Amino acid sequence: MPAAALIEAEGLAAGYGGAPAISEVEFALQAGQTLALLGPNGGGKTTLLRALLGELRPLAGRLAVAARCGSVPQTERSRLDYPVSALDVATMGSLSALPWWRRPGRREREAAASALARVGLGELAGETFGRLSGGQRQRVLIARALVQDAGVLLLDEPFSGLDRPSADGLEALIGDLAGEGRGVVLATHDLEQARACDLVLCINKRQVACGAPARVLDDLGVLEATYGGAIVEIPGGGRAILPPHHHHH
């Protein structure tokens, strides 16, 4: 009998009123596991992340989330011209535990500083957020989730726009954080990143498949159903996804 899962979804449907944007979602995430969320743009990855955050109520089925979820959005969504330091951003993670009239104090800033050190940015705590590189900004947002004491990290396209070394470093950090017993859900387009996870969940309006990477990613039928297009083998190894049909305007 395994320990209780951090996240458990059964027949989950969620959306924004009207027809559900995602349905038939069914998976369990245990402590220490990483789950890659694969799917096309508009396929419902963000909807699922928002449901996990509790921002969308299930329209059908059951969703049990046993740990606090910390959101790590794409850093391009935040403002790079905003007058805050890396430490300021990490400190934002302390607000949900404070009453509305209290500002973060020394204790909160110390927690933020040690979270930044944990993600390898101790030296850059005083740097302006908008001046950091893409990989460093992603780490600051992970530190913010750690300050929130998140048991599950929800990362939205964490590797997009990163160069190879930054992506590798970030992947190692995510692995370490999972090793400490956190759950990790990461939305991605990158099949190789997905292969490095414990579980892969393919979604395109409804769940197409969920399971071990080898089982899911080696099934061409699954990938074609996920992306709605043809998968082609690239000579010399690797695969590419051709978009279904291109409309000319």
Added chain:
Amino acid sequence: MLEPLSEPFMQRALAEVILLGLAGGALGCWVVFYGFSYAAESLAHSIFPGLVLAAIAGVPLLLGAAPAIVLAAAAIALVARIAGVGRDAAVAVVVTTMFGLGALLALSPSSPPGIESLLFGDVFGVTDGDLAAAAVLAVLVAVALRLLYGRLLVAGFDRGTARSLGVSPAVADAALLVLLGAGIVVAVQGLGNLLVVAVFVGPAAAARRLSERMLPMMLLAAGLAALAGVAGLYLSYYAGTAGGASVASAIVAIYLVSLLLGQLRGSSLPRAGVTIG
């Protein structure tokens, strides 16, 4: 330099612009980062009929401006709900309606002379009541911004994630708009219906060029706004120019200087969407 200080009307005017500058400068930093500059301008114009009615009735302008701004805000919220009317269009419709109504009233035979002081301000005619209102505003803004600082910072930084961090962006917007509305209603006496927006936008925009942290930016904007107020009044005193317009000109001048200084330092932050390194 000290001669104007011996004039009681000048003392009052200086106290008024310093109080309004401190409140408007600090609040303005959030107005700028939340993209509320257009809202500030619109709310200011839409209180015009309230000002005219107060002038006709001979009561303090505050009594006309306060209900007018609440009415305008409610009207904008209602019109924006009509299908096919965007928020932008709703603001434009309500503001032109309200301002037109104000102009109709102002041009009626029953309106008293000197109605242009409502448009351009009468900073040398501030009453004890106006000064008290400005002092209350400055305290209110200081207390509110101190309490709400962390939450305003989160919602302005990344609206999409704010809720997961325990902050409601809608509440942050509302709190800021209420403060802005209070600020406009109080400041309009000194700076006028057409120029009041300057104190909320100009000093903050200048401070933004010179600072990369929110708290120093707020303090700098408050200081620059107060400085512009004093400089504008001195200009008005010696050059005989209109008070409100002189203060607005001083704010513009300070912004231009900040642009130059920012260029010299070469350290303005990248625009959103640009990645460095």
